[in-house]
Amino acid sequence: MFNVKWDAETNGVILTSEEGAVNSPVRPVFFEELDLLRFEDQGFTYPRVKEPILWAAGRAYYYRGEKIANAKGGGFYEEVTLEVFSDPQHLDPVDVEAVLKKNEAKINLYSHDSIDFIRSTVEKYKDKVDIVTVSFSGGKDSIVVADLVKRSLESNNFIVVFSDTTLESPMTYDFVEQYIHDNPKLKILCAKYPISQHEMWGKFGPPSRMNRWCHTVYKTASIRKLIKEYLNLDSPRVLLIDGIRSEESARRSKYDNINFGTKDMLQVNISPILHWSSLEVFLYIFYRRLNINKMYRIGYTRVGCIICPYSSKWGEFLSYKLFNDEISPYLEILRNNATYAGITDINKYIADGGWKSRSGGADLEFGGNRTECIIKNDNIEISLQKNTQDFWQWIQTLGPVVKKREKCQIEYTGEIYPISQKISKNKILYTVENANDNIKLIQLLKRIAYKTEYCIRCQACEAVCPTGALIIDESIKLDSEKCTNCGNCINYVEKGCWVAKSITYVGYQMVKKMDTGKKGINRYQGFGLDKDWINKHLSGNDWKNDGSLGNCKVQSFKSWLMDAGLYDNDNSELCELFIQHSDVNDLFMWSVIWNNLAENAPLISWYTLYVPRGAYSKNDLKNLLAKYREEEISNRTDTNAIASLTRTFTESPIGEALGQGVEIKKGREKIYNKVGAEDIPDMAVLYSVYRYAERNNRRRLVASEFIKNKEVSPHTAFCMDYAAIKNALTRVAAKYPDLLYLEFSGNLDNIILSDSCSSLDVVKRYLENK
Numbered sequence: 001m002f003n004v005k006w007d008a009e010t011n012g013v014i015l016t017s018e019e020g021a022v023n024s025p026v027r028p029v030f031f032e033e034l035d036l037l038r039f040e041d042q043g044f045t046y047p048r049v050k051e052p053i054l055w056a057a058g059r060a061y062y063y064r065g066e067k068i069a070n071a072k073g074g075g076f077y078e079e080v081t082l083e084v085f086s087d088p089q090h091l092d093p094v095d096v097e098a099v100l101k102k103n104e105a106k107i108n109l110y111s112h113d114s115i116d117f118i119r120s121t122v123e124k125y126k127d128k129v130d131i132v133t134v135s136f137s138g139g140k141d142s143i144v145v146a147d148l149v150k151r152s153l154e155s156n157n158f159i160v161v162f163s164d165t166t167l168e169s170p171m172t173y174d175f176v177e178q179y180i181h182d183n184p185k186l187k188i189l190c191a192k193y194p195i196s197q198h199e200m201w202g203k204f205g206p207p208s209r210m211n212r213w214c215h216t217v218y219k220t221a222s223i224r225k226l227i228k229e230y231l232n233l234d235s236p237r238v239l240l241i242d243g244i245r246s247e248e249s250a251r252r253s254k255y256d257n258i259n260f261g262t263k264d265m266l267q268v269n270i271s272p273i274l275h276w277s278s279l280e281v282f283l284y285i286f287y288r289r290l291n292i293n294k295m296y297r298i299g300y301t302r303v304g305c306i307i308c309p310y311s312s313k314w315g316e317f318l319s320y321k322l323f324n325d326e327i328s329p330y331l332e333i334l335r336n337n338a339t340y341a342g343i344t345d346i347n348k349y350i351a352d353g354g355w356k357s358r359s360g361g362a363d364l365e366f367g368g369n370r371t372e373c374i375i376k377n378d379n380i381e382i383s384l385q386k387n388t389q390d391f392w393q394w395i396q397t398l399g400p401v402v403k404k405r406e407k408c409q410i411e412y413t414g415e416i417y418p419i420s421q422k423i424s425k426n427k428i429l430y431t432v433e434n435a436n437d438n439i440k441l442i443q444l445l446k447r448i449a450y451k452t453e454y455c456i457r458c459q460a461c462e463a464v465c466p467t468g469a470l471i472i473d474e475s476i477k478l479d480s481e482k483c484t485n486c487g488n489c490i491n492y493v494e495k496g497c498w499v500a501k502s503i504t505y506v507g508y509q510m511v512k513k514m515d516t517g518k519k520g521i522n523r524y525q526g527f528g529l530d531k532d533w534i535n536k537h538l539s540g541n542d543w544k545n546d547g548s549l550g551n552c553k554v555q556s557f558k559s560w561l562m563d564a565g566l567y568d569n570d571n572s573e574l575c576e577l578f579i580q581h582s583d584v585n586d587l588f589m590w591s592v593i594w595n596n597l598a599e600n601a602p603l604i605s606w607y608t609l610y611v612p613r614g615a616y617s618k619n620d621l622k623n624l625l626a627k628y629r630e631e632e633i634s635n636r637t638d639t640n641a642i643a644s645l646t647r648t649f650t651e652s653p654i655g656e657a658l659g660q661g662v663e664i665k666k667g668r669e670k671i672y673n674k675v676g677a678e679d680i681p682d683m684a685v686l687y688s689v690y691r692y693a694e695r696n697n698r699r700r701l702v703a704s705e706f707i708k709n710k711e712v713s714p715h716t717a718f719c720m721d722y723a724a725i726k727n728a729l730t731r732v733a734a735k736y737p738d739l740l741y742l743e744f745s746g747n748l749d750n751i752i753l754s755d756s757c758s759s760l761d762v763v764k765r766y767l768e769n770k
Contacts, residue, residue, distance in 0.1 A: 234468020
């Protein structure tokens, strides 16, 4: 990838290996975009020609190397404003031929490298795959890749596949139609899911950065199904040539140009222009006299769905201006969802991209949890609302099943588990016997429950079946002889089903009413978590039997330790780590303890989730707790519970060092100020994020959901705002890239955690580097 220098002589650009003039991706700007931005209103004149007039780097516009304007703002409901830096003048078009002549050697260099790569890679794998395909979207990258493949291979040795998401722009459909007409020698197929996205938004909810079901359904599954039908093979081996470029995102910058066993089950993916810049793509297009999608002439930087959770505000501005009729039905869905969620400023919510961070179905009228898996005695009971035979198909993915009427048994990892079915008026109950101690089986049974209850036949899981055992049309059909029990169809997405992932409630949106007995909110008998007690425990003191605490305090301390994740009839692994570390003043350790208490202790859960920042007297807290427990006035339960809470603040670093209850005296009254702390250890923030992910069985998160969801997170546990969480995680990612990967740029706030690490590993890493 070359850098860019401006060339005033040609009003063009020069590729260089030296330091460039700009850091942002550079693209050509045509007169259509200037018209849209009303450059003429600013006194500029320019011809209506095929050649570009200006160059853009980010939102800045350049003419002969001088920045003459900058575009600001924009979005679905916001106009773009133009900030002008030069006097009005006539703008001559780019001398494209002269620009190409000056860059010809470098264009040939990088394009021939890609051609050699395509030829050598296809030659290497041609006998290991059933078909070579070229992914085609109608965008500039796929135009270039298709041309490179045409120059590399005979036309009968590959096919081109256009995936129609049903949300492409009219210009894209026109371009693809013209491309097919202009390339009669190419075999060009169209993969199209039979149901429009508008209808599917009503079943999945709008896609988001956390729930990108649209890509799986409208691209991955549709392409895979098309190829299977085209070859008449159940499990085709495919070499896919795509137009992915590393410049498009920080995550893609880590890709290799050859990938195996990718998530969409294609055996080999190759990316011949992975290291090309957008400018190099456009120069190649000019050099080869290739046609481009008219969307680029208007100003789009990418071609795809005209409403998308990954779109920029600039792209949304263009779509709202140019394709309002096409996107209005989708905006109406967003408005209805926002109304249901109780959002007052709906335009602002949509314009700011609030809908893009949706992680569950809390904002959807049709969202909700319709399944329940509970442990009862030694059995697992699965309660569903949908009476369907799908359960008996999905259960076969775990192992051999023998079914006799309403009873059966399944063999899983060498063990036999009887299963019974009971149908009532409002639900259907499946009981898997003697499964309560098999954690892995319980997790898989939960996913099967989700797939049975929420399946809408989207065929996404069929696409990841490597043997063709799974067929989804009007019903679910599993060929047990072909099925290898690989688990791909159950584990390819969180909860095993895209619909379940998208519309169920995430995490603990509602905290159940608290138990007021000894095992509930009043379990600490008025005693707080004392720092000295923790010190005794870490130092190995036999506090349970030495008589120093007394029976009531011993029982209270055991409860605190259990809720903190440090004790369960013996020291936990987490506790053993802190014992080895043995620093009772360590703020990271206290942050971990507080986060765990917020998850496990009903009293602390209430305080972290339902008591906002502020200053409170004991009476204030007692009244708030009584109100939460749906009692008209506070009673002894509330008094004892608040005594435990406030003593924890004063007898441990949790109150002052963590800022959860800084005690101040106001006359004769004591006030506890919940303010949070500015110096929460970064690794404690990461620990809280890992705990959040583990509770929700997810490894992909968005930072904004910590603010939105009423669940234990760095926001609720440590009173951290959005910016503080992002800053802390950014620092951790720079130091420990193996623990998490971030996409904090533009409108992205994605957090991707390691699949192989746990919250306990975060503690270990912290202590190793302490």
